[in-house]
Amino acid sequence: MSFIADYDRDELQIWANEAEELMISDNSEELEALLISIQTQEDTWASVAGFTAIPIAGQLPEKSIVGRYHFGRSVDWKIHLYFKDNPIMELPFKNIDASFLIRLPERMRPGSYWGTTRILLQVFIPMAILIALFIVLYRHIITPLKRLEKATSAFSEGNYNVRVKKHLGKRNDEFTHLAATFDQMASRIGELISNQRDLISDLSHELRTPLTRLDIAVNSFEEKETQYHIERISRESQQIRKLVEDTLTLAWLDNEKPIIKQEDVDLVDLVDVLVEDARFEYPDRHLVLNSPSNAVIKNSSHKALAPAIENIIRNALRYTPVGQTVQVDLIHNDAQYIINILDQGPGIPKQYLNQIFQPFFRVDNARISESDNFGLGLALAKRHLNSVRAQVSANNQASGGLVVKIIIPTF
Known part of the structure; x- marks a missing residue:
């Protein structure tokens, strides 16, 4: 008008x-x-x-x-x-x-430009709006896809720390969900590849020592002390076999991250057996167990708990001086059981407390290294415990020695 x-x-x-x-x-x-x-x-x-x-x-x-x-x-x-x-x-x-x-x-009659205006209103302005809308939609769709494409290319070139979701701002749509899924995948695959690389590197390093000793024993086989060299070869072969088996188990637990829920387990019975075996193996140390009459946990596994707890108890006994005491306390706390394993060894430097559960990690200056100690025991223990939703941590005691705490949910 x-x-x-x-x-x-x-x-x-x-x-x-x-x-x-x-x-x-x-x-x-x-x-x-x-x-x-x-x-x-x-x-x-x-x-x-x-x-x-x-x-x-x-x-x-x-x-x-x-x-x-x-x-x-x-x-x-x-x-x-x-x-x-x-x-x-x-x-x-x-x-x-x-x-x-x-x-x-x-x-x-007013509206001399009404014809032109009508064409603008009916054709050009709607077309301009559609073009602008198309550009906005194009950028809205293509931008995250380009981000994802660049991240995929970077990931394929070995940059396993690349992430996408943080670049999409506050969007909450299918592209955000796709980016979150990609980030989870990248994090998981990057972690697996990194772990495998470290594992292969550490394994190759650890194998050099027994293989070198094996070569020496073979080369000296015909010279003298035949029985001694046969025993040495047998011992080194067993060590290599144990190292490889433990490494394969560790790789499987790291890669698959299984959650084992199979059976009910009475921790008292399990720990009693492990303590008796440990006492037999280390008769020159005192091993004290404090536990309730029963401690049943559901949907767990003997196969995961037994080697983990056994490794930690043996580790405590190994570094506790002869004649000293290792104490194992089994405590019920709400919906979980806590196992504290306290030794009287030299302890661990504070900066290494978070690293002792890593494969092949040893603090040689703090803990005396033995020929059959490849630094896999605590790493395997942690992976086994994680498979039944349990957690493990270590801290130094004020009075000396190390305390390892295992937290196991009751169901």
Whole structure:
């Protein structure tokens, strides 16, 4: 909608004033000539009209409303640009109950640029909006895909620390979920590859010593002490076999991260057996067990718990001096059992406490290294405990020695 231009309204009002003057002077011929002239000049329709109200019922209509604004639109109103036909304009006379009526001449119709505007509104603006929307959607979709593509390329080139989700901001859509899945995959695969590399590197290093001793024994086999060298070869072969088997078990636990839930286990019975075996193996140390009458845990596994607890107890006995005591406390605490294994050894330097559960880690200066100690015992123990949802940690005691804490859920 748009207003008629001021100069066009003024011209319409001039025609209305001329028609009113001719009507007041009762000069109908000149009035007719004026209307014909306007119609011919503007190629439109013009008239002077009035009406008389005939009351049918009720009160008589007020004189002020008779003959005003009943035939067409006021020149002060807006014109609907999208109507095909021009409207009838009404200019009421001031002194007579009649109006000058004219179909709005085409030259006075507002909206000279309506055709162009309509094309813009119906074609170009919607097209521009669609293009802008397409660009926004394209960037919204392609940006995370490009991030994912770059991350995948970087990952394939060996950058296992690459992550995607942190670059997507606060988005919460399928791409975010895909990025989170990729990050989990990258983290898991990167961890596996890193562990395998470290394991292979450490294994190759650890194998050098027994293989060297084996070579020496073989080379010296024919010289003298045949029985001694046979025993040496047998011992080194057993050590290599044990090292390889433990390494394979560790790799399986690291790669698969199994959660073993098979049976109910009475920790008291299990620990009693392990303690008795350890006492037999280390008769020159004192091994004290404090435990309740029973401690049943559900959905666990003897095969996972037994070697883990046994490794930790043997480790404590190995580094406890002859004649000293290793204490094993089994405590029930809410929905979990806690096993504390306290030794009287030299302890562990504080900076190494978090590393003793890593494969092939040994603190030679703090703990006396033995030929059959490859640093896999505690690492295997931790992996076995993780497989039954248990946790293990180590701390130095204030009085000396190391305390290893095992936390096992009851169900």
